[in-house]
Amino acid sequence: WTIAQVKAVAQAYGESAAMLLDGLDSGEPVGALAAKMQEAVFYVGDAEYRCLADIGERAHDVSGLEFVALREGSRWKVYPVESAPGGDYFVVEQILIRPRDAPESSPVIAIVDDDPLLTAEMCSYFHSHGYIARPYNTEATFRAALGENVFDGFIVDWLLETGTAEAIIQSIRQSRHGDAPILLLTGKLVTGEANEDEVARVIQQYDVKPFEKPAR
Incomplete structure (x- = not known):
């Protein structure tokens, strides 16, 4: 988004441009964020998606978590909590889905x-x-x-x-x-x-x- 576009949206709803940006994270550049993320496969039902996942610490309590990660060898697998198989869970902070090429x-x-x-x-x-x-x-x-x-x-x-x-x-x-x-x-x-x-x-x-x- 350009600054002009942000201002236009804010004005249309009678809000300040700063308000639209308050919900974002600390401002870490997308490239830097992606660089620290792990290659993973995201499983949703029968579908599989290649993704980047920001994986945190071990999850000793999954209540309140929406997604968890499991490590299989050198690979990471990400699941919705309710469909995750048993194992040693890790917290998933963010998931970045990359569309698969044709x-x-x-x-x-x-x-x-x-x-x-x-x-x-x-x-x-x-x-x-x-x-x-x-x-x-x-x-x-x-x-x-x-x-x-x-x-x-x-x-x-x-x-x-x-x-x-x-x-x-x-x-x-x-x-x-x-x-x-x-x-x-x-x-x-x-x-x-x-x-x-x-x-x-x-x-x-x-x-x-x-x-x-x-x-x-």
Whole structure:
């Protein structure tokens, strides 16, 4: 709101502009407030919303509270008090809901690795951060998807069942996704199973960014 808009509303109701601002908090900038808030998931009935939550101290008494937070590992979950599952509750001071992007506008990441457990874990990580991630455990399934889907980025393991990922990386660069970032994963340089010279050549030739497994 501009100052002029605040004044106009106040005048329309015969009040002072200061009165409209008295109900606000101490004036902490929204950016500073958001910076101290925690990433969380807000559960309302069957719906789930990604949000930021200002989480306070442990709630030893939930009477009078409208919402509570529960910690599950490194994740926070926020519930209305009446529907919260049992657990160690924390006070929720504020909830900031961030509208979810339409699926077609969310970045789509293709993850190519012949280890299904690894691709599942990586997809879960990206989903929790607002991305769409799709796992491909064989070269054939990935190649079929490459021509039919829009991808914004790729994570490719260097050693696959069919050999190295050089042909796949070349196909990506020659496709309509040719300028998308490619992250190249390998955990076999130390063991000698991956040829360091080949990896270095592919990195330079196709502009890929390497990460050694295990990668955070």
